[in-house]
Amino acid sequence: MELPHLWFVLIAVLWTGYFFLEGFDFGIGVLTGLLARDRREKRVLINTIGPVWDGNEVWLLSAAGATFAAFPDWYATLFSGFYLPLLVILVCLIVRGVAFEYRAKRPEERWQRNWERAIFWTSLGPAFLWGVVFANLVHGTPIGESGEIEGSVLELLGPHALLGGVLTLVLFTFHGAVFAALKTVGEIRLRARRTAGGLGLAAAALAVVSLGWTQAERGSTASAVAMAVSVGALVAALIANGSGREGWSFGWSGVAIAAFSAMLFLALFPDVMPSSLGAEWSLTVEGAASSPYTLRIMTWCAAIATPVVMLYQGWTYWVFRKRIGVQHIAEPVHPKTTAE
Template identity: 65%
Template sequence: MELTTVWFALIAVLWMGYFTLEGFDFGVGMLLPVLARDDTERRVLINTIGPVWDGNEVWLLVAGGATFAAFPEWYATLFSGFYLPLLLILVALIVRGLAFEYRAKRPDAAWKGRWDLAIIVGSFVPALLWGVAFANILRGVPIDADLEYVGGFFTLLNPYALLGGVTTLLLFLTHGAVFVSLKTDGDIRHRARALALKVGAGAAVAAVAFLVWTQVETGTAASAVAFVVAALALVAGLLALPSGREGWAFLGTFVAIALAVAGLFLALFPDVMPTTLAAGESLTTTNAAATPYTLKIMTVVAVVFTPLVLAYQGWTYWVFRKRIAVHHIPVAPAATPVP
């Protein structure tokens, strides 16, 4: 197998890991005002992802770095053409990270409320725009014969891409609600389980519409299999919720998102960024790739360090595997009046 194909597959795996792990982070953040009734319950929700959210973002950093090193032409065209949406995602992630760190620095409600809003918006923006971005990559964008993006921002706001954004948004909301039901106890758990069923129905409709559209336009036999199994996993996960089997439900949404992303990459291959221009040239795993020597060095590094990273992250999830509830949250200090 060509190393270009190997690295295309590895980048696909990195995005699968990012969307399945950061996906429930985004979902929990967006659901903060929906599932929590007071500050203590908001702290419960934030604590469900507190030990893992920054580790989950490492998948994005590695995916970006791997793309830069393995397919520099893809990276250059992607980041120049998608500059504004990617900048909005980056700003949202930065503000969201600051909110997790600074929310508890002061006890007054107004301070916490502003950072809570930052968490909500910082989760909503990436959840929507990642779907828009990936849908445009699949659909194709105007790339000329010099492998340069020649479209504008509004080129990216087409019906297919917007449906992709809605799909990732609803899937992450469902994934997050299921995760909350898995990681909490008491009233929050029951609210999250009920909400996951409602949002999950909408996510299933949007996902089927988007995946069918994708399959008709660019799909292959392999992507069709991935899409069908993804849809079945999502339905199976939702069906496990009413009986309180949140672990199986989370596995269902996890597998559904992972296989949906895998199917998108299968539908894209061997292109990495197709062009919509008759006189243009698509970026492929061949013309966008780095030198063979670079790919060999990267492969050695990946073989050595990937198992270590996976082992560490798996250990983190194991350590913080128990449920939390309101009674686990210590009483917050009262706000000191300003003289």
């Protein structure tokens, strides 16, 4: 395999890892506003991802960094043309991280509620916007002869893009609900399973429509297989969830997300950014790649660093593998508001 093709595959793997890990991460954040009935249950949900949320974001940094180094033209066109949605995502991720860290720094109920609201909205926003970005990426953007995206940001909000955003939002929230059922005990666990059932049905229906649209426009035999695997895995996750087998359900929902990501990149190849104004202005894997020397150095660095990162992250999940419930959360202590 030639190095540009290898790095296209590696970047696809990094994005797949990000969607799999940050997917349930975002889903838990959304569920704090949909599933939790009180603040103790919100704390239970937040604590399920408390030890791992920041490690999950490493995959985004790795994917963006690898794109910058391996495909600088792709990086430049993508991050300039999608500047506004990517800026919103970045702001959400910053505020979300601050919310996780500062929510419990003060005991006042109002302080903590505001940060919990921030967690909800800054999880919902990126979960939707990533779908918008990648739907546009595969659908094609108005790249002109200069290699830059022409037109306004409103052109990125077409029906295909909005449908892709709704799909990733529902899919990630379903993934989060299955993770919540896997990591909790008691009533919240049962409620998470019931919520996952409805979300999974909606995700499967949206996947058929959105991915079917993508397949009709740019699909190949390989992308059709990936689409079938994604929808089939969602059905398997629903069946496992209905029978109370949370581990299997989470595994199948992960397969669904991995196949969803694979389908997008298979439909994209051999382009990295197809142009809707003319095929001759599309950015291709070969045309957007860095020099062979750069790619060789990157390959050696990735071969050394990637296993270390994956082992460390796997160890983190193993250490914090136990379930939690409201019985593990202490009653909040609020300061007195009147002078004695």
